Amino acid sequence: MQKLIFGLAALAIASTAAAQEYAEGLYDGRNVPGWVYSQAGSQGSGLPTWVPASGGSDVDGANCNVGASEVQGRRVDYLEYFNAVTPQIFAEQMRAGGTVVRSGHLTEVIDLNGRPAMRNVLTAEVGGQAFNFAIVSVGTNGRLVTLTCTVFDGGYLDRIQEFYDFAEGLTLLAPPPL
Amino acid sequence: MKRVVLSIAALLGVTSGTLAQDHLDSVYDGREIAGWVYNAETSEAVGLPTWYPEGGAFAGANCNLETLALAASSQEWLEAFYAANPATVGAQLQASGVDWRQGYLTEVINLHGRPAMRNLWAGAHENQGFEAMMVSISGAEQLVIIRCSIQTGYLLPALQAFYQFASDIEIETTPPQ
Numbered sequence: 192m193q194k195l196i197f198g199l200a201a202l203a204i205a206s207t208a209a210a211q212e213y214a215e216g217l218y219d220g221r222n223v224p225g226w227v228y229s230q231a232g233s234q235g236s237g238l239p240t241w242v243p244a245s246g247g248s249d250v251d252g253a254n255c256n257v258g259a260s261e262v263q264g265r266r267v268d269y270l271e272y273f274n275a276v277t278p279q280i281f282a283e284q285m286r287a288g289g290t291v292v293r294s295g296h297l298t299e300v301i302d303l304n305g306r307p308a309m310r311n312v313l314t315a316e317v318g319g320q321a322f323n324f325a326i327v328s329v330g331t332n333g334r335l336v337t338l339t340c341t342v343f344d345g346g347y348l349d350r351i352q353e354f355y356d357f358a359e360g361l362t363l364l365a366p367p368p369l
Numbered sequence: 370m371k372r373v374v375l376s377i378a379a380l381l382g383v384t385s386g387t388l389a390q391d392h393l394d395s396v397y398d399g400r401e402i403a404g405w406v407y408n409a410e411t412s413e414a415v416g417l418p419t420w421y422p423e424g425g426a427f428a429g430a431n432c433n434l435e436t437l438a439l440a441a442s443s444q445e446w447l448e449a450f451y452a453a454n455p456a457t458v459g460a461q462l463q464a465s466g467v468d469w470r471q472g473y474l475t476e477v478i479n480l481h482g483r484p485a486m487r488n489l490w491a492g493a494h495e496n497q498g499f500e501a502m503m504v505s506i507s508g509a510e511q512l513v514i515i516r517c518s519i520q521t522g523y524l525l526p527a528l529q530a531f532y533q534f535a536s537d538i539e540i541e542t543t544p545p546q
Contacts, residue, residue: 278529297528312528323525347525348473348500351489352455355476 269330331365500524508542
């Protein structure tokens with residue numbers, strides 16, 4: 192459990208996932224309905240990044256990226272931890288990782304393509320600019336996969352369906368936890 | 370299938386025969402919802418059981434509940450829910466007289482052990498804008514609709530409270546087969 196907590200707390204730190212639209216054994220983002228892989232965005236952030244096919248990301252900053260960190264957790268471990276998290280707890284973890292969180296809005300435990308997952312919605316600052324974040328932490332066997340979707344503060348509701356579609360449309364190759 | 374869809378549409382904007390009380394045997398029990406207080410006065414005025422956040426949190430926010438007698442199987446409910454999207458739900462709301470302005474999210478979920486559908490949307494009432502969460506909870510013979518609303522611009526901060534309300538109220542209808 193301790194390893195799992197450390198893994199989750201590291202969410203705010205850039206992962207080691209290579210910035211590419213496909214990572215063997217981890218994810219396949221070459222065909223995410225409604226989303227387009229952004230080479231420029233990926234190079235800029237150091238994380239594989241997608242932008243909405245509907246456009247407008249140059250205006251509202253909407254994008255999603257994928258990260259991963261090594262975590263050893265069984266399904267029961269993930270669920271136990273996810274169910275204990277609140278918006279306040281998650282915000283504190285992100286603050287501990289260096290993110291300026293203004294407010295946590297929602298924490299919900301979900302099932303994402305057969306894997307235990309947790310969705311957090313919050314508002315935080317990056318470089319003095321406020322953003323809305325939807326962060327889906329997905330428990331897999333050996334890794335915690337993190338899907339982070341971002342938009343300028345105030346734009347979340349207009350993008351929420353696309354953010355949900357990204358999480359469900361990205362093919363996770365990392366196997367479910369035992 | 371068509372009957373289910375039409376019935377869902379008919380329910381969205383029309384006051385049903387639900388008695389305005391904090392619990393209704395075999396339908397729901399809202400007597401103990403953490404963070405929420407039942408308001409008899411508003412419930413009577415609106416004709417729907419209505420709750421407010423405890424201690425005046427999230428000013429202007431409230432949740433209410435409606436029921437509709439409607440028999441459908443679990444598969445029929447799921448088919449109806451998966452066929453919906455923000456635009457179709459919006460069209461249904463408008464057709465039932467609601468001043469719907471924008472749909473944000475339609476998602477199929479499992480709530481209280483049965484298929485359900487959550488919608489986030491924006492509308493207006495008497496020129497006052499609001500944002501709302503609407504959860505349609507299926508049953509073997511009844512559909513329960515929970516609607517939580519707040520003034521425009523404040524849905525995001527109220528999301529956790531709204532989700533919690535829908536999760537914490539006890540639903541006592543028979544789950545669909």
